[in-house]
Amino acid sequence: QQQVKQSPQSLIVQKGGISIINCAYENTAFDYFPWYQQFPGKGPALLIAIRPDVSEKKEGRFTISFNKSAKQFSLHIMDSQPGDSATYFCAASKGGPGSARQLTFGSGTQLTVLP
């Protein structure tokens, strides 16, 4: 059962454009929603994360928008650069204080930013 659905599978944008990747989840117990960035031959790296008590979080050119009622969240990359070309994974997790966070990943979006 896929608990986190991610779209699109691939995305091509021009340099300077806005990249938008969407995710939807099913389990209302999820309470932490990170995005990971993965370059070829590398492991995923935490990019930005949000908790459901806020609707938006911004770090530099990267913004997460969160809609709790719709159980959806999205990643916006402003002023996209060729160096942003990578695979992006959304994820969701749940867990109490001090417990491990088991991540459930989306299927990934391969982003290509054209120069």
Add this chain to the structure above:
Amino acid sequence: DAGVIQSPRHEVTEMGQEVTLRCKPISGHDYLFWYRQTMMRGLELLIYFNNNVPIDDSGMPEDRFSAKMPNASFSTLKIQPSEPRDSAVYFCASSPPWRTYEQYFGPGTRLTVT
């Protein structure tokens, strides 16, 4: 600071052979996770440890897979016997006790079983 270290980076083996993947977590991290990544199934959690103790191995696909963590700085994932469908990239990740919601991934081991 050194990140999560995995070895080997690439492994090619024949069906039926034993394969051992190794991981050294970041010093001070007390959670260790093993993931498998394939095109068909994406990133899947196989097993995770806390303070060297296996907590949840429900993601381990079959009895052919086993994982150990003999000490805080070393873990292994073993496949015996290996099969072509085990071909994937295997990642190890670790989390610190003060930020259990952040996982730091290693570079992965690309396993090819022929």
